Structure formats: C-alpha cells, structure tokens
Amino acid sequence: MKNKYLLSLLAALGFSGCSNNEDILDIPLYYGPGPVWPREDITIPSQTQDEDGKTINGIRVVASYVNLKDSLITDTAYTKLQDIDGQTINGLAINTLKFKDYPPKGKEIFLEYTDVDGEENGTYQQKKIKVQELGQDGKVTLKKEEEETKE
Structure with a gap:
C-alpha cells in the first residue's frame, strides 16, 4: 500500500515520464539546446595519391552530411594544382561546408572520391x-582500376 501512494506521488510530480537512454538510440534526455556546432563555415582540404604516393589530379571530391531538416547537403571540389600561401600543391581539393546556413544533424561527414578525367591520369576506383578517417595529413590513397584482360 505504501508503494502505491509513493508511485502515485511520483507520477503526479512527473517522474514516471523519465527513463534511461538505452531504449531510445542513445539520445540524451535533457531539455534545452542541442549540441553546439561551429558558427562559421568549415573547410576540409584533402590530397589524393596513388598507391606509390604520387599525387592525382582529375578526381571529384564530394563532401556530404545531413542537416537538421534531414536534407543531404553536399559540396563538390576537384583535385588540381593549387597555390596556397606561395606553395604549389598538386592533387588538392578543398571542400567548404556551410555549417552556418545548414547546421548538421549528426557528426557524420562523408567524403566520396571519384575519378572523372577518364584515362588522362590513369583510372582509379571510387572511394x-x-x-x-582522413588523418592529419589529409591524404587519401586511391587504388587503380584493374584493366580488363582481352582474350
């Protein structure tokens, strides 16, 4: 009988509506604002190279993430020879993500590398x-497409 009164009191105070995180996809239970993201746009530089460490131009790099409205936001850049602070860098792509205009929903940002110049610099597999997973040096190694053997 004592437990019945105690449970009724807790329910009246609103404690029956709370639970632990384990049953709702590990989403924290709190009131107030969500996670804090950078207020400005961010840039993601990456450099493509082959398995021998030689830089590759002619690669399309698409950066993508899902925003708060569940829309896919993308930015496309192409690897090319670029001059940064007086230093010439080959095979560099710089993606800019508009976090200020389109805040991300989660923490996952993907980079997709696709060879778009045909056989000019060799053909490479999509990655x-x-x-x-990018690493501090910002280098991504692409594998060559295996050439079909003609019989």
Missing part, C-alpha cells in the same frame, strides 16, 4: 570515407 567513400568518413571525414574522421
């Missing part, structure tokens, strides 16, 4: 990675 998709998370931005966390």
Whole structure:
C-alpha cells in the first residue's frame, strides 16, 4: 500500500515520464539546446595519391552530411594544382561546408572520391570515407582500376 501512494506521488510530480537512454538510440534526455556546432563555415582540404604516393589530379571530391531538416547537403571540389600561401600543391581539393546556413544533424561527414578525367591520369576506383578517417595529413590513397584482360 505504501508503494502505491509513493508511485502515485511520483507520477503526479512527473517522474514516471523519465527513463534511461538505452531504449531510445542513445539520445540524451535533457531539455534545452542541442549540441553546439561551429558558427562559421568549415573547410576540409584533402590530397589524393596513388598507391606509390604520387599525387592525382582529375578526381571529384564530394563532401556530404545531413542537416537538421534531414536534407543531404553536399559540396563538390576537384583535385588540381593549387597555390596556397606561395606553395604549389598538386592533387588538392578543398571542400567548404556551410555549417552556418545548414547546421548538421549528426557528426557524420562523408567524403566520396571519384575519378572523372577518364584515362588522362590513369583510372582509379571510387572511394567513400568518413571525414574522421582522413588523418592529419589529409591524404587519401586511391587504388587503380584493374584493366580488363582481352582474350
């Protein structure tokens, strides 16, 4: 009988509506604003190279993430010879993500590398990675397409 009164009191105070995180996809239970993201746009530089470490131009790099409205936001850049602070860098692509205008919903940002110049610099396999896998040097290694053997 004592428990019945105690449970009724807790329900009246609103405690029955709370639970732990485990049953709702590990989303924290709190009131107030969500996670804080950078207020300005961010840039993601990456440099493509082959398995021998030689830089590759003619690669399309698409950075993508899902915003708060569940829309896919993308930015496309192409690897090319670029001059940065007086230093010439080959095979560099710089993606800019508009976090200020389109805040991200989660933490996952993907980079997709696709060879778009045909056989000019060789043909390479498509690769998709998370931005966390990029590494501090910003280099991504692409494998060559295997040539079909003619019989």
